[in-house]
Every structure is written in C-alpha cells, then in structure tokens.
Amino acid sequence: MAGQAANELLSTQKASDSGLKVVLHPLPILEISDFIVRGYQRGLSGAVVGVLLGQQNGHEVTIEHSFSCKSAKNENGFYELDHEWFKSRLEQMKLVHKNPALDLVGWYSLVPKTGPSALHLPIHNQISAYNESAVLLGFHVEDILDAASGDPLPITIYESNMEAEDAKDTAGEDKEMKDADTTTKMVLRFRKLPYTTDSGEAEMIAMQFIREGGSSAAVDSTEKHILEQFDQKIAVDDGKGKRRAVAYAGSSKSKKDTAAAAAAEQSVTKTNLDANLTRAESEYMGALQAKYNAVKMMKSRLALVITYLQNLPPTFTSGEQTTSDAADAARADPAQQYTVPSNTILRHIQALVTNADLVATAPGELANTLEQEIRRETNDVNLISLISDLVSSVNEAREAGKKFHIVESARHQRQGRNLGGSSGGGGFGSAGSYDHSLLTSEFGLGSYPATAAEY
Numbered sequence: 001m002a003g004q005a006a007n008e009l010l011s012t013q014k015a016s017d018s019g020l021k022v023v024l025h026p027l028p029i030l031e032i033s034d035f036i037v038r039g040y041q042r043g044l045s046g047a048v049v050g051v052l053l054g055q056q057n058g059h060e061v062t063i064e065h066s067f068s069c070k071s072a073k074n075e076n077g078f079y080e081l082d083h084e085w086f087k088s089r090l091e092q093m094k095l096v097h098k099n100p101a102l103d104l105v106g107w108y109s110l111v112p113k114t115g116p117s118a119l120h121l122p123i124h125n126q127i128s129a130y131n132e133s134a135v136l137l138g139f140h141v142e143d144i145l146d147a148a149s150g151d152p153l154p155i156t157i158y159e160s161n162m163e164a165e166d167a168k169d170t171a172g173e174d175k176e177m178k179d180a181d182t183t184t185k186m187v188l189r190f191r192k193l194p195y196t197t198d199s200g201e202a203e204m205i206a207m208q209f210i211r212e213g214g215s216s217a218a219v220d221s222t223e224k225h226i227l228e229q230f231d232q233k234i235a236v237d238d239g240k241g242k243r244r245a246v247a248y249a250g251s252s253k254s255k256k257d258t259a260a261a262a263a264a265e266q267s268v269t270k271t272n273l274d275a276n277l278t279r280a281e282s283e284y285m286g287a288l289q290a291k292y293n294a295v296k297m298m299k300s301r302l303a304l305v306i307t308y309l310q311n312l313p314p315t316f317t318s319g320e321q322t323t324s325d326a327a328d329a330a331r332a333d334p335a336q337q338y339t340v341p342s343n344t345i346l347r348h349i350q351a352l353v354t355n356a357d358l359v360a361t362a363p364g365e366l367a368n369t370l371e372q373e374i375r376r377e378t379n380d381v382n383l384i385s386l387i388s389d390l391v392s393s394v395n396e397a398r399e400a401g402k403k404f405h406i407v408e409s410a411r412h413q414r415q416g417r418n419l420g421g422s423s424g425g426g427g428f429g430s431a432g433s434y435d436h437s438l439l440t441s442e443f444g445l446g447s448y449p450a451t452a453a454e455y
Contacts, residue, residue: 007115011163011189019059022135022157022195026203028052028066029153030210032108032139035068047071047079049123051090052106052137053097061105061135062198067093069107071123078122090130104131111138116158116190124160124188135159136190158190205293305349311339
C-alpha cells in the first residue's frame with residue numbers, strides 16, 4: 001500500500017512534526033566506534049549497547065557523552081540491561097558530569113539501515129523508564145564496511161512515540177467505519193530525526209590530535225614483525241578440542257628473529273620514561289600536552305591565515321582590481337597560483353587582528369608588567385619566609401624561657417630545703433625570704449616571676 005514503510009516499527013509521520021532538534025558532539029561517536037572495535041578484537045559475544053548523556057532544553061537535545069553498558073539475554077532470548085549495575089553506573093556518571101549537569105537522553109546500539117527491530121524493544125523500554133522521550137542512536141556497521149570518501153556519518157537518530165495501530169493503514173482508500181467506543185490499540189514506533197554536529201574547544205583539540213595521529217601513523221619494525229608473524233600463522237585442531245597456532249612451512253622468520261623482536265620490545269618497555277610517573281605528574285604532563293596541542297592548533301590556523309594573505313593576487317593587494325574582478329581572475333587561472341579573494345574572509349581577518357591589538361600590550365609595557373609581577377611574587381615569597389623565621393625564633397625563645405624557669409625553680413627548692421634543715425623547723429619562712437633577697441642582690445633579677453605564665 002502507498003505510504004507504508006517496509007519496517008513495521010517505523011512511523012510514516014514526518015520528523016518535522018515533533019519539532020525535536022538533536023545536536024551531536026564528537027565524543028559519543030568516538031566512544032561508540034572504540035567500543036565496536038574493541039568488542040570485535042576481543043570477541044565480544046554480547047550486545048553493543050550504551051547510554052547517551054546530554055541536556056534537553058525544550059525541543060533541543062544535546063548528546064555530549066556516552067558510556068557502554070553490560071547486557072545479558074533474558075528468558076525469551078532478547079538482550080536486556082543489568083538493572084542494578086545500570087542504575088549504579090548511571091548515578092556515578094551523573095556525579096562525574098555534574099557541572100554542567102548531564103542526564104540520560106537516550107541510548108545507542110547497532111541498527112540496520114532498515115531501522116530498529118523487535119530486538120531493540122526490551123532495552124528501549126528499560127531506558128524509557130528513566131526518560132520517556134529517550135532517543136535511539138543507531139550505528140550502521142554496513143556503511144563502515146563499504147565506506148567511500150564523502151559519505152555522511154553512519155548513524156541515524158530515532159525518536160519513539162506511541163501511535164495508533166491503524167495509523168499506518170492506507171492513505172487515499174476508504175477506511176472502515178468504527179464505533180466511537182472502540183478502544184484504539186497503541187503501538188510503539190520510531191521516527192527519524194534530523195541532527196546537527198557541534199564541538200567545543202576541548203573536543204576540537206582532541207579531534208585534531210586524532211586526525212594528525214591517524215595521518216602520521218606508521219608501523220615500526222617491532223609491530224611490523226609481529227604482524228608478519230601473525231599473517232604467517234594458522235590455527236589447527238590438535239584432536240583434543242583445542243586450537244593452536246602453527247607457522248607456515250614457507251615462513252622465512254626464525255625463532256632467533258622472534259626472540260630478538262621480543263627482547264627489543266622489552267627494552268622499549270623498560271626505557272619508557274612515563275612508566276614511573278606518579279598520578280600528579282601524569283596529570284601535570286596531560287595538562288602540558290593539552291596546552292601544547294592548543295598552541296599547535298593556533299599556530300596552524302595562523303599559518304593558514306598568513307598563507308591566504310600571501311597568495312592573494314598582487315593586483316588586488318595593490319588596489320588595482322576590485323574584489324569581484326580579482327576573484328574572477330583567480331578562478332579563471334588554470335594553474336590556481338593565487339587564492340580567491342573574499343570580502344567576508346578579509347573582514348574576519350581584520351577583526352581578528354584588531355582584537356589581538358586590543359588584547360596584547362606593547363613590547364615595552366609587557367616587559368615592565370612581567371618584571372613588576374615577578375618582583376611582586378618574589379617579595380611575597382621573601383616576606384612569608386621572614387615571617388616564618390620570626391615565628392620560629394619566638395617559639396624557640398619561649399621554649400628556652402620555660403626550661404630556664406623549671407631549672408631555677410628546682411634550684412630554689414633545693415636551697416630552701418638546705419637552709420630550712422640547718423635553721424630548724426621555724427626557719428623555712430626566713431629561708432624563703434633569704435633566698436629571694438640573695439637572688440635580688442647577686443643576680444639582679446628583681447621580683448622573680450611566680451609562674452611560667454608570668455614569665
């Protein structure tokens with residue numbers, strides 16, 4: 001029938017009817033692709049399932065982060081999420097991404113080009129218990145296996161809604177008359193959503209690093225040797241239900257070469273300077289690497305702007321031609337030795353240069369400002385050091401005074417006992433006064449403090 005989709009779970013309504021807009025960030029795409037590659041390399045037997053984290057502001061949904069989930073088959077043979085594990089993991093991710101606050105906005109899985117199937121419904125129902133308007137990000141593996149240059153992202157984003165079961169019936173044919181009291185059965189159907197991509201500064205740096213790493217990646221001698229050995233091995237059955245790797249008879253690599261490669265790999269591991277770094281040192285190195293990547297990206301962008309300005313036609317820079325004439329001449333040049341002038345790009349460059357002049361200070365002023373800042377920091381450090389020395393000296397003097405008072409008190413008590421014993425029981429008071437006068441006359445202490453607090 002006309003207008004009926006091949007997949008019964010797909011809705012025939014237009015995506016624009018809901019007005020929902022999705023903004024996709026690159027980090028979830030990287031996490032999904034990494035999960036798929038690792039699962040394939042490790043022989044993952046479960047379902048490729050994960051949760052999408054983001055924000056929902058009215059009709060706009062942002063997908064900013066994601067994490068993989070653990071799943072298992074139920075009694076009906078369908079995959080479901082481990083509820084307790086999923087609940088705990090979701091709370092942990094919310095705690096990590098608290099500022100800005102991210103929440104569950106959907107989930108992802110491998111979906112064929114024809115759309116979701118009944119296998120996706122159990123997990124989608126579990127996710128809908130946390131968010132009724134959760135979206136489904138379907139990753140199409142068949143597009144990756146048969147990829148071509150310029151292809152769009154191999155993903156499709158679906159929203160789910162409840163529709164009447166007969167909503168997909170004929171369009172343009174006579175419908176059956178039904179009683180008003182007849183209950184309409186509602187079914188779950190998916191509808192494709194348009195999406196746009198967006199990235200922040202940190203994500204741009206990460207994408208730039210991945211792009212440069214992928215373009216300049218080279219297999220070293222050790223890895224190449226391992227790959228050659230892997231290609232020259234086959235798995236055979238030893239008759240006991242086990243499989244072992246056996247090298248081809250025509251392999252030119254010997255055991256000596258394999259041992260040498262293993263020794264070289266161990267030596268590289270031992271000489272790795274990053275292996276003994278502490279956590280604080282690793283974080284510091286990561287921060288420095290991020291700043292280095294940011295400066296490197298800024299340098300590449302500035303080099304692009306400089307190259308654009310240097311390759312402008314000389315007749316245009318000298319003012320002999322207008323922008324449109326110079327652009328037409330540059331396009332007509334078969335050798336393309338000059339860039340095409342654009343007033344929009346030139347205005348952006350002029351604004352960038354103007355803002356740089358406003359933010360940056362003059363060389364002399366910058367030197368004086370840095371010198372004053374360094375002097376201020378040095379004075380603060382020296383002042384704190386002097387205060388610390390002063391406090392230590394006062395503390396030492398106080399401790400010495402306490403010890404001196406204890407020693408003198410013990411000495412006075414011994415002298416008092418000696419004088420009291422020689423003059424009889426009634427001479428203790430006179431001995432005390434004699435001792436005080438003795439100290440006053442011989443040592444010049446005046447009135448001696450009675451307690452340590454008075455001292």
